[in-house]
Amino acid sequence: MxxxxxxxxxxxxxxxxxxSGTVTLGDPFVPGDIVVYRVGDGSAPLANTGGAVFLDxxxxxxxxxxxxxxxxxxxGTNQPLIASGTAVSxxxxxxxxxxxxxxxxxxxxxxxxxxTISGTTAAMVPRTVGRVGFDGSVDTSTALTDFxxxxxxxxxxxxxxxxxxxGGADGGVRYTTLGSRTSTQxxxxxxxxxxxxxxxxxxxxxxxxxxxxxxxxxxGIPTTAGQSIVNLPEFPVTGTPDAFFFADLDGSPGVDTLYxxxxxxxxxxxxxxxxxxxxxxxxxxxxxxxVHGLTAVVAGSAVMLxxxxxxxxxxxxxxxxxxxxxxxxxxxAGVVTTLATALTNxxxxxxxxxxVGGAPPCTGDCTNVGTVSATDxxxxxxxxxxxxQLSACTMGDTDDNGRITVDEIIAAVNNxxxxxxxx
Numbered sequence: 001m002x003x004x005x006x007x008x009x010x011x012x013x014x015x016x017x018x019x020s021g022t023v024t025l026g027d028p029f030v031p032g033d034i035v036v037y038r039v040g041d042g043s044a045p046l047a048n049t050g051g052a053v054f055l056d057x058x059x060x061x062x063x064x065x066x067x068x069x070x071x072x073x074x075x076g077t078n079q080p081l082i083a084s085g086t087a088v089s090x091x092x093x094x095x096x097x098x099x100x101x102x103x104x105x106x107x108x109x110x111x112x113x114x115x116t117i118s119g120t121t122a123a124m125v126p127r128t129v130g131r132v133g134f135d136g137s138v139d140t141s142t143a144l145t146d147f148x149x150x151x152x153x154x155x156x157x158x159x160x161x162x163x164x165x166x167g168g169a170d171g172g173v174r175y176t177t178l179g180s181r182t183s184t185q186x187x188x189x190x191x192x193x194x195x196x197x198x199x200x201x202x203x204x205x206x207x208x209x210x211x212x213x214x215x216x217x218x219x220g221i222p223t224t225a226g227q228s229i230v231n232l233p234e235f236p237v238t239g240t241p242d243a244f245f246f247a248d249l250d251g252s253p254g255v256d257t258l259y260x261x262x263x264x265x266x267x268x269x270x271x272x273x274x275x276x277x278x279x280x281x282x283x284x285x286x287x288x289x290x291v292h293g294l295t296a297v298v299a300g301s302a303v304m305l306x307x308x309x310x311x312x313x314x315x316x317x318x319x320x321x322x323x324x325x326x327x328x329x330x331x332x333a334g335v336v337t338t339l340a341t342a343l344t345n346x347x348x349x350x351x352x353x354x355x356v357g358g359a360p361p362c363t364g365d366c367t368n369v370g371t372v373s374a375t376d377x378x379x380x381x382x383x384x385x386x387x388x389q390l391s392a393c394t395m396g397d398t399d400d401n402g403r404i405t406v407d408e409i410i411a412a413v414n415n416x417x418x419x420x421x422x423x
Contacts, residue, residue, distance in 0.1 A: 091349020317348025
């Protein structure tokens with residue numbers, strides 16, 4: 001019986017990879033944990049010809065939980081995702097606005113690359129966008145031939161894991177969808193991008209070039225060309241911002257507080273800004289050497305910040321934390337506390353909060369027409385392999401226990417029917 005179950009799971013896992021490019025490489029994340037982008041497996045010195053990429057999960061106190069590897073070779077529709085071992089600007093992380101996915105970028109080539117990896121053309125070495133789900137599933141099927149051409153891919157963000165926005169050292173902010181090979185350049189106003197992220201229904205980006213530092217991209221979350229990139233009102237047009245985080249601390253609708261990771265000013269700072277009468281006003285700094293990645297959790301008026309550095313040479317790494325209790329408009333000051341450091345021949349890049357679970361979008365036979373699609377089966381396989389609980393869309397859950405089993409998947413396939421009670 002055990003061997004039969006293993007065989008079924010293996011066959012269904014292969015079906016899931018073939019159909020969707022998604023494979024479970026890690027355990028489900030723990031809500032509230034921190035996730036760090038790491039380059040290097042520790043076996044050899046980091047180099048500009050590329051290194052393996054891992055997502056390292058830590059508890060809020062800095063205790064390691066797990067490491068999820070990104071593919072280093074193609075498998076089904078999944079593409080490799082590796083990174084330069086020395087490029088400090090790469091590897092920023094974000095979490096999708098629905099909370100269910102981590103987004104990251106890299107290069108679609110095997111190790112080592114032929115020469116300096118960041119100098120390759122995107123046509124020859126596509127830039128990979130990775131999507132990692134709350135259940136530990138990895139999808140690297142998005143490999144773009146027109147993104148960060150001849151330069152560094154740096155960041156990606158999403159609303160739902162399907163729509164993707166990316167930014168790199170060339171080509172500006174771009175829009176694409178999961179599994180695509182090309183993208184749409186949203187604006188020609190600023191082509192050298194550091195971070196892209198979405199807060200309160202608005203797409204933002206950061207840059208260290210020209211007159212743009214932290215800016216809006218169009219109005220809302222645009223998907224078409226011809227958008228304007230506008231620096232935040234009164235935000236400085238100097239400095240070296242990387243990742244950023246917006247919060248709402250004054251109790252009224254809309255974001256009003258901004259934290260920015262600036263990796264060189266003052267040796268490295270997390271800068272705080274507050275929105276007063278339409279202008280972003282400096283509200284103090286937190287000393288953090290060479291800070292690059294940044295994320296946070298808001299609890300009332302307190303903001304728990306987590307940040308990362310790769311060092312000046314890009315081949316080290318530190319995970320920082322700091323709690324800002326000064327509230328809206330309060331002048332923050334202090335020094336970060338170290339939670340973790342990278343081991344030999346490893347480097348940290350970006351950081352984000354662990355994705356959280358919940359019912360996946362209902363893509364099953366919701367109209368009860370008795371037809372099971374490939375998408376239905378892939379979703380059911382992912383749920384079964386991850387052991388995930390469902391709260392809003394129990395696909396094929398014939399015993400109504402909130403969990404899909406391998407036997408229920410087999411029954412759905414054999415009967416060509418699936419259930420999808422909502423609510």
